[in-house]
Amino acid sequence: MKEKNLIIVLSAPSGAGKTTLCKALLKKFPEILYSVSCTSRPPRKGEKNGRDYFFVSKEEFEKMIKNNEFIEWAKVHGYYYGTPLKNIETAKKLKRDIVLDIDVQGGRKIKKKFKDAVMIFISPPSIKVLKERLIKRGKDSLKEIEKRIRIAKLEMKEKIFYDYEIINDDLKEAKKKLFSIYIAEKCKIRRKDA
């Protein structure tokens, strides 16, 4: 009854600390698999194929789209990014839990296909704090800041499709919350037919 593997989705507006938290979860619970995404962009320095991404050509990616090999995919700045369905299938076969570090649009698609997915939303402390940070940093123009805030606000709206919210105002506390959510989900009584 409890042998069902968990699909954990971590999403956040940019800058909320999602990747840091994801890495911390994997370090704390090495039994969890990480869903390596697929991309058509070339690897950056230090990135390893199969660890950071599966690097494929544009043509290969498009072929995979046609073959329905992705749970979700998107084109960002001219490059494809996608979550291979195979990742989830492998986790299921191995009876291992799997975590997906994925944007809010992608997260929603996962939940549609896997109703049992554990949806975790990482929030910045507040839009106000986010704005203050950007202004203080002095790197972006006011116009650019307004644009970033607008996107963050839109992404924050996706929160309602998630099960949990972790407000990342203190990294140590945020980690504790994330670990607790994982431990709690492992204690959940899941119906066989769920």
Added chain:
Amino acid sequence: MKEKNLIIVLSAPSGAGKTTLCKALLKKFPEILYSVSCTSRPPRKGEKNGRDYFFVSKEEFEKMIKNNEFIEWAKVHGYYYGTPLKNIETAKKLKRDIVLDIDVQGGRKIKKKFKDAVMIFISPPSIKVLKERLIKRGKDSLKEIEKRIRIAKLEMKEKIFYDYEIINDDLKEAKKKLFSIYIAEKCKIRRKDA
């Protein structure tokens, strides 16, 4: 949205360590209120009115039943035990979370009235272990042991009405799980209309 107070129900077959875990939760999170039950049995040595129980007479208890003052009540070995509705109402008014240390039959009644209640079931490691413990202890007759096992088995069946199961084979681990469930539930995104 998240200001809704939690109603946490802790239940277990006897001997699973429910009360120890409940006390540990209250010590760790002193902001949680404890739902003090009402009883018609006389106080035992060391028990304080209003802390361990609200001690009332049989007549008073029956009057409270008539006035619908209990969420659930039962008669055990000739004495009444019940959970005053007022406890939950007070917690709601104060916006405080509240924990109920309650048997499986009572737990089910709480869930019926409060759909949002967080239902936690504490299990002994296994029926086999429970039986071995009872035999090893050498205190009960085989007939008595069989009876206890039968009751435990029945109570274990109520597990399906609960959200979480904590198998109490290691107290430290069990505490960690209980604290994690609480922390995770505090991160849950609750709909206003839920």
